Amino acid sequence: MAISKKDQIVQGALTAFAQNGYSETTMDTIAEAAQVAKGTLYYHFTTKEELFLYVIEKGVKMLIDSVENVMNNEQLSLADRMISVLDEHLRFFSENRELCFLLLSFFTGDENRDQMMARHLADYFLMMEKHMTVLQQQGYIKAEVEVRTIASAMFGMVGFTVLRKQFRKEPVDISTSRETLRHMLEGILQTNN
Structure with missing residues (x-):
């Protein structure tokens, strides 16, 4: 097509x-x-600005859709969904390198444009926080962990890991990176569920 x-x-x-x-x-x-x-x-x-905002809006929507597909997958346990979200972030950012770079360095120098970009990213963070709150309420995420920080950390730790590997021309989705990130994420999960 x-x-x-x-x-x-x-x-x-x-x-x-x-x-x-x-x-x-x-x-x-x-x-x-x-x-x-x-x-x-x-x-x-x-205008360039119209096109720029469209690119960001479309990219964030793609990210939201990909993560929501994993979080809504009822074939996975709730605990497995959390780990699968990590894998989905790795996949998404590794397949969308340029978008990853834009989302992680979005300050353009124009306050109105930057606020518009922040609003688009807020949709992503609200979606992540909603899903993680459900996991926390059901006992899969430790009660003492703040959900907003988890959502930000997930975005940042995966995004910057992918970006650094891309800049160094290393493979992105290698098992060592995935396992290291999974171990970090597992630190917030309850072990008795």
Whole structure:
């Protein structure tokens, strides 16, 4: 199935923003990266900011959907869902390197744009906190652990682990990284459930 022009533009924009940052990326740069004419680009997106926010919104929605699919998988026990969320984060960030970079370095220098990005990421954190609260209420996460910190730590520890490996040109989803991150995560889980 052929990729739509809009999706082609979004992928090109993601690449351009990740490589150049927001300030240094131009609509010309995006058109070149997406391999589309400038008229096609402007037909779909009238400004760089509109396109940037669309890229972020779409990327965060993809992350939310992928994690929610795991958390809603009733074939897994609740405890296994928590560990599977770690694996899903590793998979998602390793397959979406440029998005991972943008989400972890989202400050663009414009307060309104940064607040908009923070609102999109807030949707992700609220979803994670909701699922983790259920796990905590059912005794799978230690009662003394603060759920908001867990959600932030999960995002950061996986995201930065993946990013560092990518910058060093190392394989991302290797068993050593996965096991180390799993051991860290297991420290917050109740052992008697």
